[in-house]
Amino acid sequence: MTKIKICGLTRMADIAAVNAAKPDYIGFVFAESRRRVVPEQAAELRAALSPGIVPVGVFVNQPVAEILRLLRVGTISIAQLHGQESDADIRQIQRAGFPVIRAFRVQNAADTARALQSPADFLLLDSGSGGTGQVFDWSLLPKIDRPWFLAGGLSPENVVEAAKTLHPWGMDVSSGAETDGKKDLAKIEAIIRRIRNV
DSSP, X not given: OOEEEEEOOOSHHHHHHHHHHOOSEEEEEOSSSTTBOOHHHHHHHHHXXXXXXEEEEEESSOOHHHHHHHHHTTSOSEEEEOSSOOHHHHHHHHHTTOOEEEEEEOSSHHHHHHHTTOOSSEEEEESSSSSOOOOOOGGGOOOOOSOEEEESSOOTTTHXXXXXXXXXXXXXXXXXXXXXXXXXXXXXXXXXXXXXXX
């Protein structure tokens, strides 16, 4: 069954929504973004998260030591990297016992080929830097025989088509689960229901 990640949670109301809807993963954004949270805020949100929903931290070029601190204290369980982090950075996090999601922007077939060489535990294939709401050209994706998340412009309107066309291991939704820039329980529930009914 396709895994579901709802990214960019910032409020206790967002936590209540995902606790009700039960995605597999949620994301806290620690990089510059309108969805950015600080570590103390993320820790409070994490404490209210239902067991069984895995918290992921989203980073762009932050020091590995800072990422590891958040992993070790349990604020997050997985690191998701969107910057120019190296394979050595990925391996350093993995050696500490934590999984890594590596994000790649897909603009041509070479981008996908490069992504497939990553030592990360999971790939995330996106249209841009994250949270842009833009869909990329799905025809650029070959069959991928490793765990990967599809991201970029996913919404209640297109998640069924994405699941049936691409069969991703997981789907990562951010802006498509929002109304007026805030997470929307009805949209989150619709996304999860439609993906799980495929």
